[in-house]
Every structure is written in C-alpha cells, then in structure tokens.
Amino acid sequence: MLLMxxxxxxxxxxxxxxxxxxxxxxxxxxxxxxxEMYDTSRGLNFVETDPPTGEPRFVAEFEPMQGxxxxxxxxxxxxxxxxxxxxxxxxxxxxxxxxxxxxxxFQNAGVNMDNVTxxxxxxxxxxxxxxxxxxxxxxxxxxxxxxxxxxxxxxDDNISGVFANFWQIPMYGMNLQHTGGNMMEDGxxxxxxxxxxxxxxxxxxxxxxxxxxxYLGIDPYHVTIDPQGDYIAHVDCWGKYLxxxxxLIAQLPQSNPRYQxxxxxxxxxxNTNCCWGYPYHVYRVQEPGGYTLAPYTNSLILNKTVYxxxxxxxxxxxxALAVYQEAMPGYEIVGVTNNTNTPWxxxxxxxxxxxxxxxxxxxxxxxxxxxxxxQEWQESIPVVSKFIAYSGANLKQDSLLIYYSIDGGxxxxxxxxxxxxxxxxxxxxTGYQGGSEIDYYVFGxxxxxxxxxxxxxxxxxxxxxxxxxxxxxxxxxxxPDTLWFEQMGQQRQFNIINETNEAVTIIDVVPEVPSxxxxxxxxxxxxxxxxxLTVTIDYQTAPGKDTYIPYxxxxxxxxxxxxxxxxxxxxxxxxxxxxxxxxVVEFNxxxxxxxxVNMQNRFFGSQIPVTVLSVTENETDYxxxxxxxxxxxxxxxADYFYLDVYVNAMVKGYVVTSFTVHTDxxxxxxxxxxxxxxxxxxxxxxxxxxxxxxxxxxxxxEGANVAKVEVYNLVGQKVHEAEGKTVSIDATNWNKGxxxxxxxxxxxxxxxxxxxxx
Numbered sequence: 001m002l003l004m005x006x007x008x009x010x011x012x013x014x015x016x017x018x019x020x021x022x023x024x025x026x027x028x029x030x031x032x033x034x035x036e037m038y039d040t041s042r043g044l045n046f047v048e049t050d051p052p053t054g055e056p057r058f059v060a061e062f063e064p065m066q067g068x069x070x071x072x073x074x075x076x077x078x079x080x081x082x083x084x085x086x087x088x089x090x091x092x093x094x095x096x097x098x099x100x101x102x103x104x105x106f107q108n109a110g111v112n113m114d115n116v117t118x119x120x121x122x123x124x125x126x127x128x129x130x131x132x133x134x135x136x137x138x139x140x141x142x143x144x145x146x147x148x149x150x151x152x153x154x155x156d157d158n159i160s161g162v163f164a165n166f167w168q169i170p171m172y173g174m175n176l177q178h179t180g181g182n183m184m185e186d187g188x189x190x191x192x193x194x195x196x197x198x199x200x201x202x203x204x205x206x207x208x209x210x211x212x213x214x215y216l217g218i219d220p221y222h223v224t225i226d227p228q229g230d231y232i233a234h235v236d237c238w239g240k241y242l243x244x245x246x247x248l249i250a251q252l253p254q255s256n257p258r259y260q261x262x263x264x265x266x267x268x269x270x271n272t273n274c275c276w277g278y279p280y281h282v283y284r285v286q287e288p289g290g291y292t293l294a295p296y297t298n299s300l301i302l303n304k305t306v307y308x309x310x311x312x313x314x315x316x317x318x319x320a321l322a323v324y325q326e327a328m329p330g331y332e333i334v335g336v337t338n339n340t341n342t343p344w345x346x347x348x349x350x351x352x353x354x355x356x357x358x359x360x361x362x363x364x365x366x367x368x369x370x371x372x373x374x375q376e377w378q379e380s381i382p383v384v385s386k387f388i389a390y391s392g393a394n395l396k397q398d399s400l401l402i403y404y405s406i407d408g409g410x411x412x413x414x415x416x417x418x419x420x421x422x423x424x425x426x427x428x429x430t431g432y433q434g435g436s437e438i439d440y441y442v443f444g445x446x447x448x449x450x451x452x453x454x455x456x457x458x459x460x461x462x463x464x465x466x467x468x469x470x471x472x473x474x475x476x477x478x479x480p481d482t483l484w485f486e487q488m489g490q491q492r493q494f495n496i497i498n499e500t501n502e503a504v505t506i507i508d509v510v511p512e513v514p515s516x517x518x519x520x521x522x523x524x525x526x527x528x529x530x531x532x533l534t535v536t537i538d539y540q541t542a543p544g545k546d547t548y549i550p551y552x553x554x555x556x557x558x559x560x561x562x563x564x565x566x567x568x569x570x571x572x573x574x575x576x577x578x579x580x581x582x583x584v585v586e587f588n589x590x591x592x593x594x595x596x597v598n599m600q601n602r603f604f605g606s607q608i609p610v611t612v613l614s615v616t617e618n619e620t621d622y623x624x625x626x627x628x629x630x631x632x633x634x635x636x637x638a639d640y641f642y643l644d645v646y647v648n649a650m651v652k653g654y655v656v657t658s659f660t661v662h663t664d665x666x667x668x669x670x671x672x673x674x675x676x677x678x679x680x681x682x683x684x685x686x687x688x689x690x691x692x693x694x695x696x697x698x699x700x701x702e703g704a705n706v707a708k709v710e711v712y713n714l715v716g717q718k719v720h721e722a723e724g725k726t727v728s729i730d731a732t733n734w735n736k737g738x739x740x741x742x743x744x745x746x747x748x749x750x751x752x753x754x755x756x757x758x
Contacts, residue, residue, distance in 0.1 A: 045158055046148050049173040051214035054139035058216040060187030062243060062301045062456065064359040067091050067117075069163075072102040075126035075342045075353035078109035080307070083334070084354075085112035087302050091357060093128065093159065096120045121162045124153035126342070129236070130179040131156035132355035133163045133171075136216060140390055142360040144171040145215050147178040150200055167360075174215040176201055176208060181234035181352055186244040188275040188366065191218035194226040196233035224268060227261035230347065237347045238262065240297045242283070242327050243455060245274040250297050251284040258289070276370035276463075283327045285320050287346075288313060295349035296320040302356060305332045309349035329460035361391035363450035367442045371465040380428040380689065381467075385416065385442045385454070388423050393448035402427040402704075403459065404440035411459060414704035415725040416442075428702065430689065434470025439463070474500035476557060481754060482565045483553075485539040491519070493536050494564050496555065498527045506533060507556040515540050516553065516566060539568060550713075552736055563694065563736075563756040577610045577663050578602050580640070584671040587647050594626065594644035599661060599668055601635040610635045611664045615643065618718075619710075620657040620750075622647060623672065647674060655750050656712045656740040671712065673740075688743045694756035697732040701743060710742040711755070731757045 067089030070076060084090050090111070094102045099118050106116060125131075131153070133144040144167075146160035164171035177200040178193075185191040191212065201208050205223075212218040226233040227250075240248045249266045252259045269280040287294040294311040306324050310317045317335060324333045338344045367385035375381060383402050387395050400416040416427035432438055439462040445451045455461060477499055483492035498504050506525045509518060519536040527533050537553065549569075555562040569582070580598040587595065601610045612633045615625045626644040627633060635641045643661065655674040660667050688703030701709045702725065709727045711720040719739065720729055731739075739755045 044154055045161075046146065046175075047173045048175040049171075051174070051211075052136070052138040052143065052170075052172055054141070056143075056145075056215060056217040057137045057187065057189075058145075058185045058191065058218060059135055059137065059358040060185050060241060060244070061356055062241065063187050063364075064362040064450075064452070065303055065356040066359040066361075067357040068300070068302055069093065069128050069132050069355040069357060070353070071123050071126040071128050072098060072105075073126065074340075076350065077336075077338050077340050078105055078111065080336055080338075080350075081106060082109050082111045083307070083336075084302065085115040087305055088115070089357070090116045091119055092116060093119050093121050093123055093162075095122055119162065119166055121159060122155040123159065124155045125151075127156075127181075127348075127352050128159070128355045129352045130181050131159055132180060133160040134180070134183075134216070135358045137358075137390060138170070140388065140392070142167065142169045142358070142390075144169060145174050146171055147174045147176050150177045150179050172215055174211050176211050179234065180355065181232075181236045184235055184239070184241045185216070185218060186241055186275055188244055188368070189217050189219055190222065190244070190275050191216070191220075192222045192224070192235055192239065192241070192247075194224050194233055194235050196226065197223060199233075222268075222272065224265050225261060227258060227265045228347075229258055229261060232347045234347070234352075236298055236351045237295075238297055239265070240299065240351075242301070242324075243457070245276055245278070245455075246281045246283065246327055248283045248285055248297055248323070248327065250287045252287055252289045256289040275368070276372065278370075278372045281327075283323055285323045286316060288316060291346075292316075293344060293346060294320075295344050295346050298344075298347075298349035298351040299324070300350050300354050300356070304330070305334060307334050307336050307350055309344045309351075310335045310337050311344070329457050359390075359450075361448060361450060363444055363446050363452045364388040364390065365442055365444050365452045365454040367454045367463075370463050371438075371440070372463065374466045374468050377434060377468050377470040380430040382426050382428055383414075383416070383440065383442065384419065384424060384426045385444075386423040387425060387444045387446075389446040389448065389450065391446060391448040391450060393446045393450075396445045396447060399443070399445035399451075400425050400427075401443045402429060402440055403443060403462075404429045404438060405459070405462075406432045406436050406438055408437070412704070415706075417724065417726045427704065428689075430704075432467050434467060436467045438465055438467065471501070473502075474498075476500060476504055476559050476562065478555065478562050478564060481563070481756075482567060483537065484567045486569045488540065489538055491536055491538045492566075493534055496527060496533045496535065498529055498531050500559070501529055503528050505558045507558065508554075509535055510554040510556065511537070511566065512552040512554070515568075516551070537566070539566070550735075561694065576602055577635070577665050577668060579668050579670070583669070584673060585645055587672070587674045594646045597643050597645060597670055599635075599641045599643075601637050601639055601641075603637050603665075607637050608665065609637065610641075612641055613662045613664060615659060615661050617657065617659045618669075620655075622655065622657055622674065623659060625659070645670075645672070656710070656742050656752055658712070658718065669717065671717065688745075688751060688753075690741055690743075690753045690755060693753075695731060696757075698728060698730050699755065700726065700728045701741065702726040703743065703745070705745045705747070706743055707746045708744040710744070712740045712742065731755075 065088055068084050069091045072092050072094040092102060131149045136143050136145055144160055144164045149157040178197060182193045182196055197208055198205055209221050212221050227238055238250045242248055247269050250262060252262055266282050270282050271279060274280045285296045292313055294316050295309045298309055300307045308321060308324060321333050321335055336350060365385060365387060369384055387400055389395055402414040403411045405411045414427040416425035419426050441458050441462045442454045477497040479495055504527050506523055506527055508523045517538050517540050521535055551566045553564040553566050555564060578600055580600050585595045612631055614631060617623045624646045628642040657672045658669055660669050688706055690701050692699060706725045708723050710718055712718050734757050736757055741753045741755050743751050
C-alpha cells in the first residue's frame with residue numbers, strides 16, 4: 001500500500017469512487033490504514049470554548065520564531081534537524097519510549113542538542129503542520145487556538161492541548177474542521193485557504209468566516225478554488241505568503257490541463273489588495289506538472305532563512321531558488337534534499353512536516369497605512385506605526401525610526417514620537433521635491449534587545465511612493481527683520497523681496513508708535529515676481545540709554561502680514577549694579593572678537609560697593625571671558641566694570657546664547673547673538689521645521705534629530721525651553737514681536753529660526 005501511494009496523498013474527507021460501488025478510494029489517502037479510511041470520527045477530544053476576549057492576532061510564518069516543531073519518528077532528514085537547531089530551538093514531539101532513540105539519532109547527525117527540547121506525547125503521524133497548534137497573541141499575551149483536526153487521528157488532535165500545557169498559556173477551541181496545510185496568514189488579519197474549508201464545514205460560509213474572525217482575527221479571509229483539483233486541497237501545495245504583500249504561486253506549463261486554474265488564482269491575487277492597500281506582488285515558481293517532483297511552495301520560512309524542498313529536476317530547482325531569492329532579498333535560501341525513507345512528494349514536503357513556534361517576546365512593527373503610489377503634495381508627510389513589545393520591555397524611544405531615501409540618495413532617519421494613541425508613534429519624511437521617488441522603512445527596538453523592521457527586507461526592498469509634481473510658490477522675504485536705532489533721526493532700511501512666482505501687493509507699512517517716520521514710500525505698491533522694494537524708516541524722538549525697547553512695524557501684504565521689529569535704545573535702571581549700553585552682544589564674524597560689555601555700580605545714595613564674583617555662560621559653551629581685573633573684583637559706587645567677551649567655538653546658523661555676571665548684590669544677564677557667517681563643523685543632519693510662522697498662539701518645532709528647543713526674546717532673555725523631537729509651545733500670552741528659536745540637535749548642532757508672534 002505504501003508503494004502504491006508514493007505519488008499521492010490524502011488529508012481530506014473520504015473521496016468515493018463510483019467504480020468501487022461507493023467504497024473509499026484508499027489510494028487517495030496517504031498512509032491511512034483501512035480502519036482510518038472508514039473512521040469518520042473527528043475531534044473526539046475537542047472542547048469548544050468562547051473566543052478570546054482580547055484582540056487576537058494570528059502570527060505569520062515569516063515573523064520572528066523562537067523555534068520549530070517536528071515529530072519523531074521523523075518525516076525530515078536528520079541533517080535538516082541539525083540545520084534547524086543552529087537557527088532556533090527545535091521542539092521535538094516524541095513518546096517517552098522513543099526519546100533515547102531520537103536523542104542518539106540527533107547526536108549522531110551533529111544536531112546542536114543545547115537547542116533541542118523534547119516534548120513527550122503520543123502522535124499518529126509526522127504532519128505536524130496540519131495538527132500542530134495555531135499560535136496567536138491575545139492582546140499582548142500568547143495563546144493557542146485549537147480546531148477539529150480533519151483526520152481521525154486522536155493523538156495528533158491532542159497536540160494543541162499538549163503544547164498549551166507545555167507553555168502554560170490559554171487555549172481556545174474553535175469549532176471548525178480545519179488543517180494547518182490549508183491555512184496561511186499575513187500576521188495583520190488577512191488569511192488564505194482554498195474552498196476545502198467550506199466543504200468540511202457543511203458549506204456554512206458565514207459560520208466559517210465569523211469563527212476565523214472571532215478566534216484568529218482573520219478578516220478578510222480569502223477563500224479560493226483549489227487549482228490542483230486533487231485530493232489534498234491544501235494551500236501550501238500551490239501557494240505561500242512570503243510577506244504581507246507577497247504571495248508565491250506555482251505555475252504549470254500551458255499544456256497542462258490544470259494550467260488555467262493556477263492562472264485564475266494568480267490573477268485573483270494580482271487584483272486583490274494586500275493589508276497595505278495595494279495589490280499583492282505575485283511571484284511564480286515553475287513546476288513541470290505530472291509526477292516530476294517539484295514541491296517548491298511547500299517550504300519553511302524560519303527567521304531569516306528559507307528552507308526549500310528540492311525536486312528531481314536541477315533546472316527547476318535552480319529556478320525555484322532564484323525566485324525565492326528575488327522575492328526575499330537578504331534572506332538565506334537553502335535547498336533541502338530528502339533521500340530518506342520518507343522522501344518529499346509534490347503534495348507533502350518540508351512545510352507539511354514542520355511548524356514554527358512564534359517568538360512570545362517579539363517586537364511587532366505595524367505600520368498599516370503604507371505610503372504607496374503617488375501622494376498628494378505636502379511639505380512633510382507623516383508615517384504612523386504601532387510598536388508592540390510583547391516581552392513587556394520598554395521601547396527604546398531613540399530607536400523608533402523612519403529610514404528614508406529620496407531619489408536614490410543615501411538613507412536618512414526621522415525619529416518617531418508618541419501620538420497619544422496606544423502604542424502609536426509618528427515621524428515625518430521631509431526634504432523631497434515635487435516628483436521625488438521616496439523609499440522608506442520603519443525600524444524599532446526595545447530594551448529586551450528585540451529589533452524589527454517593516455518591511456522585513458528593510459532597504460533591500462523598502463516601501464516606495466512618489467510625491468506628486470509640485471511647483472513651489474516661493475516666499476515673500478523681508479531682510480533684515482530687525483532695525484536698531486541709537487539716536488534721533490537715524491535712518492534704517494529693510495528690503496521686501498518677492499521670491500514667489502506672482503505679483504504681491506504691499507498694502508501698507510504701519511509702525512506701532514508715531515515716532516517712526518517712513519521716507520519716500522507710497523502704498524499700496526505692487527511688487528512683481530523677483531522684484532525688491534526698499535523701505536526707509538527713521539526715529540524722530542531722542543532715544544534714551546542702556547537698554548533697547550522693541551516696537552513692531554507691521555507690513556501688510558496680500559500674502560498676509562509680516563513683522564519688522566524696531567529696537568530703540570531707552571533708559572534702564574538708575575539704581576543697583578546695571579548694564580550700561582546694549583544688553584545684547586553681537587558677533588558678526590570671527591574678527592569681531594572680543595566685544596566689550598560695561599556695567600556700573602549705581603548705588604549712589606547708599607554707597608554700597610558691589611563685588612563681582614563670577615561670569616558664567618548659560619547652558620552653551622561658545623564663549624570665553626576676560627574681566628578687567630582678577631575676580632572677585634570690587635566695584636565702588638559710580639565706578640564701572642568692563643568685561644571682554646570672545647567666541648571660542650565654531651557654530652552654525654544664527655545662534656542665541658547668554659551669560660550672567662554674578663555679584664553679591666544682583667546679577668546682570670547679557671544676550672549673545674552669533675551670526676551665521678561663523679561656519680560650523682557641526683552640520684545639521686536634517687532640516688528642522690517651525691510652523692506656523694507668524695503665529696498668534698500655538699506653534700510647533702519638529703525634526704528627526706531635535707533634542708531641545710530654546711526661545712529667546714531680542715534682548716537675550718530665555719522665555720521658554722522644552723525637550724523632544726516634536727515640541728508644541730503656547731505663545732498666546734507672550735508679547736508681540738520677534739523671537740529667536742534655538743533648535744539644538746542631538747549631535748550638538750544648533751540652528752536658529754526667527755519667529756513672529758502677533
């Protein structure tokens with residue numbers, strides 16, 4: 001009987017042959033005894049339960065696996081067991097009476113016994129794929145779903161319960177006849193079987209779909225025809241998920257009578273969307289048909305290795321291995337021959353005789369709204385993903401990243417931050433142009449050492465999208481945006497530059513105080529694209545001394561209002577230890593160092609001497625100081641204290657910092673502005689964004705590598721600071737005017753942007 005059944009196999013309902021008067025065709029039941037052929041009982045020990053109360057997730061074969069299940073006596077070569085033991089744990093189901101025999105066999109074959117665990121149980125066959133447990137996560141906890149095994153093999157049918165006890169995890173009883181060989185899933189709620197599942201469950205399609213959804217989280221459930229048209233009707237004999245968006249389907253020669261049925265199934269998936277919103281990528285593996293051995297879809301994916309059962313034709317073997325390598329870049333593709341007493345068959349090979357055990361502590365990256373096709377233009381495009389650490393470990397917040405490449409350039413990173421929804425994070429891809437081609441993938445890591453990417457192929461086969469064509473409108477640029485007045489009648493100018501692609505009307509220029517006087521300008525004025533308008537203003541009131549008072553000059557345009565600040569020297573304190581002159585030190589280039597600052601002891605009435613104790617830079621390390629004498633230094637009433645300030649570091653952008661002169665009476669705080677002409681060795685790794693600008697209240701700073709944000713007013717006083725890659729700041733109660741926003745990256749690089757608060 002074994003010889004006659006060598007090229008056929010049955011794992012299905014009893015097929016009847018009219019030529020035998022309705023008797024079961026035992027030749028179509030591979031390795032079944034005559035008693036089993038007539039035994040119609042199924043699931044004698046099955047116990048139905050309610051479905052999981054949490055959200056179930058049926059884990060895909062291509063996700064991280066802690067181990068692989070096999071059964072002894074084997075249906076695979078011991079040489080393959082040795083290979084598997086170097087990949088992960090091998091859980092071998094074996095009876096207690098045969099464990100020593102199995103152990104000796106494994107040791108003689110060079111199996112890594114440190115990675116072998118024997119699970120004692122009686123079995124009826126080695127098709128552990130068909131009767132083994134279906135592993136799920138219920139929310140964050142591992143569990144098993146059991147079904148009625150569609151074979152009259154009670155020992156095999158008990159194995160799910162054996163492993164539920166072994167792992168000490170819950171088991172849910174799903175009252176469906178089913179088999180593992182006729183089930184493949186993508187780990188994100190999509191599943192595939194052929195219509196055997198309906199046949200075996202009284203053609204109650206609604207019941208089948210409801211149970212697959214409730215117990216396994218499978219919805220949609222793709223149920224296709226069986227293109228083989230043979231007794232077994234198992235999906236793993238003709239198709240296989242390779243990734244959430246990739247399916248491998250066998251292909252026969254056109255001369256084969258079953259050719260059109262395989263093409264029908266392939267066409268179905270080519271026109272059906274995967275979980276990421278676009279049609280499956282369908283890969284085809286050539287099979288000669290007939291009795292030539294070619295079991296290529298019956299492979300085992302185990303972590304980053306694919307074990308492919310080889311057939312009897314080397315040309316077809318090589319083509320099959322090449323298809324796997326094309327579809328799964330970065331994976332090791334291993335061809336496996338089997339010349340034992342249980343050789344591969346077209347409908348029973350490596351996949352049928354093994355079953356992966358999901359990693360109970362895996363990190364799951366679930367970026368569901370994948371960007372693909374052409375995207376509508378945005379200045380920055382969000383990427384949202386869930387990160388679930390099933391180990392219970394904390395996520396490494398600095399390792400939740402988007403890697404992206406623009407138009408084939410080098411990959412850059414964007415950090416992801418929490419959205420406030422459970423497990424959900426968002427990051428932004430920026431820096432592209434209209435028509436840019438963008439590749440990207442999402443990466444995560446947790447404190448337990450688990451790491452994962454989506455797609456799993458990372459930069460070898462990333463997600464891909466195109467940004468739609470876009471013609472930037474340009475900006476209306478005003479420079480400088482701050483005018484400094486130290487004496488009456490002093491004229492200052494600013495330029496309005498139209499860098500848009502259309503005419504802009506300057507409606508009016510309106511100073512906040514009447515002391516400002518406009519020269520030679522008449523408004524409204526139409527500024528053509530590319531044209532520059534120069535506005536001249538003077539200050540008609542005698543200034544004071546010691547400190548600057550900011551006033552707004554409103555520039556009203558058809559593109560919205562802009563603000564220019566007028567800084568007027570005014571009178572400051574007349575008692576205590578005070579700053580004389582401007583409280584802001586400007587460095588425009590390296591040659592301008594040092595800059596001298598002056599302070600005076602104005603305790604005239606009380607005649608209190610002031611002792612200067614120290615000078616410290618606030619938070620940064622760009623400056624050095626040379627006081628006029630050795631500190632501590634005593635300043636008598638009416639005397640002055642002088643301090644030379646030097647820039648001793650290269651910086652990038654318009655940097656704002658400050659320093660404090662500490663005394664025994666009060667402190668004097670100076671702002672320091674360092675011009676961007678001092679080029680930096682600390683280049684910014686990515687462009688940070690500040691929006692909206694101007695603002696009337698809330699504004700946001702975000703960037704992939706932003707570590708800290710500081711906001712200063714124009715007299716050098718820090719008004720706000722915050723840490724994070726995305727920082728939202730409420731400026732509702734701030735004074736109107738221009739502020740300098742220091743954006744400090746993780747590598748120490750600093751860029752300053754000017755913010756207008758209305």
